[in-house]
Structures are given as structure tokens and as C-alpha cells.
Amino acid sequence: MISAYSGTAVRATEKPLLDAGQGHALMQKAAYGLYAGTVRELQSRRGSLYGARVTVLAGAGNNGGDALYAAARLAGRGAGISAVLTSDSAHPGALAEFRRRGGRTLSLSNDIDACLRLCTTADVVLDGILGTGGKGGLRGPAALLAQTLAAAEHRPLVIACDLPSGVDADTGETPGDHVTADLTVTFGAVKTGLMAGPGALAAGRIECVDIGLGNIPAPALRRLEPTDLAALLPVPRSTDHKYTRGVLGIAAGSVTYPGAAVLATGAALSTGLGMVRYLGPEPVGRLINSVHPEAVCGTGSVPDTQVQAWVAGPGAGTDEHQRQRALDAMASGLPAVVDADAIAYAQPGLGPQVVLTPHAGELTALLSRLGEDVSRSRIEADPLRFARRAAALTGATVLLKGWATLAAAPTGETFSQAEATPWLATAGSGDTLAGILGALLATDRWNHDAGQAPVPGHYAALAAAAASLHGRSGTLAAQAGPVEPSRLPAAIRTVIRTLQDARNAGVAIPVV
Numbered sequence: 001m002i003s004a005y006s007g008t009a010v011r012a013t014e015k016p017l018l019d020a021g022q023g024h025a026l027m028q029k030a031a032y033g034l035y036a037g038t039v040r041e042l043q044s045r046r047g048s049l050y051g052a053r054v055t056v057l058a059g060a061g062n063n064g065g066d067a068l069y070a071a072a073r074l075a076g077r078g079a080g081i082s083a084v085l086t087s088d089s090a091h092p093g094a095l096a097e098f099r100r101r102g103g104r105t106l107s108l109s110n111d112i113d114a115c116l117r118l119c120t121t122a123d124v125v126l127d128g129i130l131g132t133g134g135k136g137g138l139r140g141p142a143a144l145l146a147q148t149l150a151a152a153e154h155r156p157l158v159i160a161c162d163l164p165s166g167v168d169a170d171t172g173e174t175p176g177d178h179v180t181a182d183l184t185v186t187f188g189a190v191k192t193g194l195m196a197g198p199g200a201l202a203a204g205r206i207e208c209v210d211i212g213l214g215n216i217p218a219p220a221l222r223r224l225e226p227t228d229l230a231a232l233l234p235v236p237r238s239t240d241h242k243y244t245r246g247v248l249g250i251a252a253g254s255v256t257y258p259g260a261a262v263l264a265t266g267a268a269l270s271t272g273l274g275m276v277r278y279l280g281p282e283p284v285g286r287l288i289n290s291v292h293p294e295a296v297c298g299t300g301s302v303p304d305t306q307v308q309a310w311v312a313g314p315g316a317g318t319d320e321h322q323r324q325r326a327l328d329a330m331a332s333g334l335p336a337v338v339d340a341d342a343i344a345y346a347q348p349g350l351g352p353q354v355v356l357t358p359h360a361g362e363l364t365a366l367l368s369r370l371g372e373d374v375s376r377s378r379i380e381a382d383p384l385r386f387a388r389r390a391a392a393l394t395g396a397t398v399l400l401k402g403w404a405t406l407a408a409a410p411t412g413e414t415f416s417q418a419e420a421t422p423w424l425a426t427a428g429s430g431d432t433l434a435g436i437l438g439a440l441l442a443t444d445r446w447n448h449d450a451g452q453a454p455v456p457g458h459y460a461a462l463a464a465a466a467a468s469l470h471g472r473s474g475t476l477a478a479q480a481g482p483v484e485p486s487r488l489p490a491a492i493r494t495v496i497r498t499l500q501d502a503r504n505a506g507v508a509i510p511v512v
């Protein structure tokens with residue numbers, strides 16, 4: 001599990017250490033981590049460091065200090081080092097060491113063209129303009145620098161020091177121009193802003209360097225890793241039969257949109273469960289059975305159907321019966337995935353076992369109905385805040401889909417998963433995610449262990465697991481070309497088998 005903390009929390013944890021005079025030692029550890037991360041990246045990309053051109057973008061604060069010290073170490077390995085000073089001042093000790101190692105410096109305010117050239121002709125750019133002390137986006141010439149880097153024809157490798165400059169460490173917002181990195185080497189703890197919103201996209205791959213900060217209070221955000229995912233996947237016990245494994249009710253699809261029901265059913269069956277009971281129009285049931293003969297299809301009502309969890313909404317359109325089933329599923333007290341058209345029926349007072357699965361547009365409409373007018377672009381700029389807000393207002397768990405998909409519990413626990421491939425942005429992809437999550441809810445052991453209340457955030461963890469499984473399956477399927485959602489079930493089974501085989505063998509779980 002990766003835990004992320006707000007920049008504010010990390011700074012508060014650092015404060016006593018700084019007051020005790022350990023600032024220099026902490027900076028040396030951070031700089032060494034950045035140096036080592038850069039060496040690894042360069043060696044894997046070009047085989048050697050010798051002769052690599054490294055340009056540091058150094059701001060006035062400690063972030064620039066880290067990057068200058070790291071570059072000074074790189075000079076010791078044969079790299080040619082230069083720095084663009086983006087402010088009138090720079091960390092004095094780090095600048096002196098940088099120059100002592102032969103680094104040359106240019107001032108951004110003196111010769112902007114030469115500085116831009118230094119960036120676009122580098123092999124590696126170390127971004128040390130702003131760290132956790134940054135406020136607002138990049139300004140003036142530093143903003144131009146970031147734009148030039150983003151548009152460069154031969155883009156150098158960009159490694160962010162602690163976080164890409166211009167990203168808000170607490171929220172992932174990018175209020176103005178910002179650096180986009182290939183790799184972010186972050187210090188002490190992963191910052192929340194690297195795993196949420198535009199910051200997650202700007203961060204690239206994340207490496208965290210331990211600099212001995214000790215414990216930071218409760219994480220703001222968590223991310224499931226393969227071992228966590230494997231532990232949440234359903235494994236049948238030898239005493240199980242189809243009913244004890246878990247039965248999922250699916251009230252999805254309509255005569256207008258029958259395919260959504262087929263996709264949700266296929267994904268649920270591939271995730272592994274005892275049975276799918278489908279409720280919906282007869283022609284849709286017949287279509288499902290032509291692909292999945294094992295699904296039990298009917299036209300009945302939710303209260304008359306015995307299941308452990310529900311999926312409601314995908315492809316339901318304006319079908320009145322499906323609307324009633326979605327309302328009944330939400331009121332049933334059972335875990336329920338409420339997707340697509342059914343999200344419109346969500347009201348305050350739901351429990352955490354109800355998982356709403358909006359994208360940003362659907363969340364805009366939901367929040368507006370709940371009395372909060374906020375634009376889609378505002379939600380996309382700060383998804384963490386609005387996923388949590390929707391969870392607090394409805395009492396439900398909210399899975400907000402996006403580049404980094406967020407799962408927020410009404411009690412505040414939040415997960416971020418970023419395994420998805422852009423190839424998954426296709427019609428039918430959401431129906432598949434709903435089916436996967438439905439299967440995880442139907443087979444969830446808390447469901448079957450009567451009398452035990454799930455821990456807070458439990459349904460958010462399951463929603464995150466579904467998002468991770470969906471993303472990994474999409475990435476695997478994309479290896480064979482553009483992803484059709486109907487191809488995802490085969491990939492889901494492969495990902496699950498890989499995770500379970502590795503867990504059973506007690507070996508490190510490969511990242512699919």
C-alpha cells in the first residue's frame with residue numbers, strides 16, 4: 001500500500017527536525033535520493049551517465065537546493081552540469097557546491113533565450129523550481145520555461161525534485177503553468193498532489209526516498225499495490241457452493257442499450273462469483289443468455305430477488321422498471337454499484353455500501369441536484385475535494401473515474417488508482433468496471449460474515465480494487481491493440497490468475 005500525505009502534513013513533521021538543526025542532513029539525504037534516482041533512470045535509458053548533459057532548474061528555496069546538490073554529485077560521475085536560476089537567489093550552500101563541481105549557471109531574468117536552449121538541448125532536466133513551499137502556478141519566465149519544455153521537439157527526460165513545480169502538494173491542483181515530469185523523486189513521503197487530479201498526470205512515475213522523517217499522522221490518500229489487490233480478490237473455499245460464493249443481481253441494460261448488461265455480466269463472471277441474476281427486459285435477458293448461458297435472467301423486482309449485492313444503472317436509459325430497481329437496490333441495505341443513469345437517483349442518507357461511480361460530468365450533475373453548483377472543469381481541477389464532498393453529502397462511497405480514479409468513503413478514507421490506459425476511454429468500459437465491482441461486492445467476506453461491521457473505508461478499498469483490476473486488465477488487453485470492452489473479460493481472468501498464482505507461490509507479484 002502506498003500512503004500519501006499532504007505537503008502541509010509533511011512540512012509539519014519536518015518542522016521539529018529543522019528546529020533541531022537537522023535541515024542540512026535532511027537535504028543531503030533528499031539530494032542523494034534524487035541523484036540515485038537520476039542515475040538509475042539514465043543508466044536504463046542510455047546505458048551510461050558519462051557525458052550526459054544535465055540542466056537544473058533551481059528556484060530560491062530548499063527544493064532548488066536539493067536539485068543543485070544532486071547535480072553536483074552527478075558531475076562526479078562524468079555528467080556535464082548547468083543550472084538555470086529561476087529566482088534572484090538560490091540556496092547558498094548548494095549553489096557553492098554546484099559551482100565547485102564545475103557547474104555553470106545562467107539567470108533566467110538575464111538571458112531567457114539561452115536558458116530555454118539549455119533546457120531543450122539537455123539530456124535530463126532536474127526540476128527544482130518549487131517544492132512544498134510553492135504557492136500558485138509558475139509565474140513569468142518560469143512559466144515560459146515549463147511551456148517550452150512541454151512543447152520541445154526533442155523533449156529531455158524531466159525528473160521532478162519532490163514534486164513537479166506548479167503542482168499543489170496538498171490537492172494535485174495546477175492553478176497555472178507547471179512542469180510535467182517523467183519521474184518524480186519525492187522525499188520523506190509521497191505527497192497527496194502526486195496521486196490526485198492534474199498533479200497525478202504531471203508526476204509521471206513516482207519514487208519515494210526515505211529521509212528519516214519518522215511517522216506522519218494519518219495518510220490523506222492511499223493506493224493499492226498488487227499484493228493489496230491480490231488480498232482483496234475472491235478465492236472460493238473448498239466448502240463453498242454457488243450461493244455461498246456470492247450472487248450478484250444486475251439490473252442494467254434496456255431495449256435501447258442492451259449491450260451494457262452483457263458487458264457488466266461478462267465482467268462480473270470473469271471476476272469470479274457464484275451466480276449472476278439478471279433483471280431487465282426479456283429481449284435483453286435473451287441476449288445475455290446467448291453470450292453467457294449461466295446467467296439466470298428474469299423480469300422480477302429487487303425485493304423479490306435474493307442476492308448479496310447489486311449493480312444498477314449501466315445502459316438503463318429511461319426504462320421505468322430499471323429506475324425502480326435502482327431505487328430498490330439503493331434502499332435494500334445490500335452493497336450496490338450505482339452507475340450511469342442510476343446515479344441521478346442518488347439522494348442523501350445512503351450508506352457506504354452503496355458505491356456511486358460517476359465520471360466528472362455525472363458528478364457535476366449529481367452535486368448540482370444536491371444544491372452545489374460546480375462546473376465540470378472545477379471538478380477535473382480538484383477531483384479529490386469533490387469526490388469527498390459527494391461522499392459526505394450522500395453518505396455513499398464515491399468512485400470518481402478519471403486518469404487517477406478516486407474512491408472516497410463518506411468517512412473520508414480515500415484511495416487513488418492510476419493503472420488505467422487511455423485505451424480504456426471507450427463506450428462500454430464503465431459497464432465493465434461496474435461488473436467487476438459488483439462481483440467484488442457480492443463475494444466480499446464481510447457480506448458473508450454476519451454480525452461483523454466492515455471497517456470504515458472498506459467499500460472504498462473494494463472500489464479501488466475494482467478500478468485497479470479494470471485498469472490492469474485494460475492495459476493488458478491494449479497490448480493486442482485498441483481495447484474493445486468485450487475483450488476485457490479474458491484479460492480480467494489473466495490478471496486475476498497472475499496475481500493469485502504469485503500470492504500462492506509467495507513470490508513478488510509482478511506489476512501487470
Ligand SMILES: NC(=O)C1=CN([C@@H]2O[C@H](COP(=O)(O)OP(=O)(O)OC[C@H]3O[C@@H](n4cnc5c(N)ncnc54)[C@H](OP(=O)(O)O)[C@@H]3O)[C@@H](O)[C@H]2O)[C@@H](O)CC1
Pocket residue numbers: 014018023026027028030059060061062063064066129130131132133134135136137138139161162163187211
Ligand atoms: N524542509 C525540509 O526539512 C526539507 C525540505 N526539502 C526540500 O525543500 C522543499 C521545500 O522547500 P522550501 O520550503 O524552501 O520551499 P520551495 O518550494 O523550495 O520554495 C519556496 C520559495 O519559492 C517562492 N515561491 C513560492 N511560490 C512561488 C511561485 N508560484 N513562483 C515563484 N516563486 C514562488 C517562495 O517565495 P515566497 O512566496 O516565500 O516569497 C520561496 O522563496 C521540499 O519540497 C523539498 O524539496 C528537502 O531538502 C528535505 C528537507
Ligand SMILES: [K+]
Pocket residue numbers: 063127128129130131160161162163164165
Ligand atoms: K520541483
